[in-house]
Amino acid sequence: MSGVHGASGVSSVARDGFTVVRAGALTTVQDLGRPGHAHLGVPHAGALDAPAARLANRLVGNADGAAVLETTLTGCALRPGRQVTVAVTGAPGPVLVDGRPAAWGAPVLVPAGGVLEVAPARSGVRAYVAFGGGVAVAPVLGSRSTDLLSGLGPAPLRDGDVLPLGRPTGPGAPPDALPWPAPPAELVLRVRLGPRADWFTDAGLRTLTAGAFRVSSASNRIGLRTEGPSLERARSGELASEGMVTGAVQVPPDGRPVVFLADHPTTGGYPVVAVVRSADLPAAAQAAPGTPIRFVVTRATAGGPAAGRARA
Numbered sequence: 001m002s003g004v005h006g007a008s009g010v011s012s013v014a015r016d017g018f019t020v021v022r023a024g025a026l027t028t029v030q031d032l033g034r035p036g037h038a039h040l041g042v043p044h045a046g047a048l049d050a051p052a053a054r055l056a057n058r059l060v061g062n063a064d065g066a067a068v069l070e071t072t073l074t075g076c077a078l079r080p081g082r083q084v085t086v087a088v089t090g091a092p093g094p095v096l097v098d099g100r101p102a103a104w105g106a107p108v109l110v111p112a113g114g115v116l117e118v119a120p121a122r123s124g125v126r127a128y129v130a131f132g133g134g135v136a137v138a139p140v141l142g143s144r145s146t147d148l149l150s151g152l153g154p155a156p157l158r159d160g161d162v163l164p165l166g167r168p169t170g171p172g173a174p175p176d177a178l179p180w181p182a183p184p185a186e187l188v189l190r191v192r193l194g195p196r197a198d199w200f201t202d203a204g205l206r207t208l209t210a211g212a213f214r215v216s217s218a219s220n221r222i223g224l225r226t227e228g229p230s231l232e233r234a235r236s237g238e239l240a241s242e243g244m245v246t247g248a249v250q251v252p253p254d255g256r257p258v259v260f261l262a263d264h265p266t267t268g269g270y271p272v273v274a275v276v277r278s279a280d281l282p283a284a285a286q287a288a289p290g291t292p293i294r295f296v297v298t299r300a301t302a303g304g305p306a307a308g309r310a311r312a
Helices: 007-016 050-060 202-210 278-285 304-308
Strands: 015-022 027-030 067-073 076-080 084-090 095-097 099-104 109-112 116-118 126-131 161-163 187-193 214-215 225-226 246-249 258-260 272-276 293-296
Touching: 007 015, 050 067, 050 084, 050 126, 050 278, 067 076, 076 126, 076 278, 095 109, 116 126, 187 278, 202 293, 272 278
Parallel strands: 187 293
Antiparallel strands: 015 076, 015 161, 027 067, 067 126, 076 116, 084 109, 084 126, 095 099, 095 116, 187 272, 214 225, 214 293, 225 258, 246 258, 246 272
């Protein structure tokens, strides 16, 4: 693992790194992932809301691919050993420096030994914390991302962990002029049917697009699970394991769709009824449990079940 756990690393790392005061429900190191290794069984990983991670990096002067922290629902608290510029994006919520309110979505200067507090999100699920210079844990297969499925990369953060920071490379950019999109009140996912839409009845496909689905509290970085009706199958049995892509809508035996996210397995044996457009996946990262979901079939495959036979 690339992080430093416990007090033993504080003296050597903390002066040019940060200490985790409060890790929160789940805080991980993420960058833009490790593509190109699916043939080895290694998922893509990376920030679930990649646009928010890129914005945080841009605000502190980092390259888009610098490693940030992705924190889930309850936020986190961090103490840098040196003065550093930080930015918090993604799920909106209070940001404090040494107990005083600071800006969300803008560069903030945190003094050496000060405490940056990312409070629980007011809406949405995942916030992103970028440091000038990035989180400088050692890369694994070209990425610093934590992958919860394979175990690659640094372990999820724990209270007392100490992680290194890189050296700043340039000044941050001013905040974007346009407002950042709010977490969705309704998650609309545009999909292309297939490659296994013909495993479902016409009624099952109508259920996909008309059913009252909601985000399940069992969702995680591997997949967005749904609550709601089951999709009726036209064929029984299971497939031989086949390759899976990010955004694949896999249907397990209970019939309720699961949307694969960044840490998804690279293969699977349940039929994939559709694939979500990649542009819609960042919103899925911010959809809180209970959020209504609407699957919308794109025009290219709106002609019926036969259109789903194309490979994704």
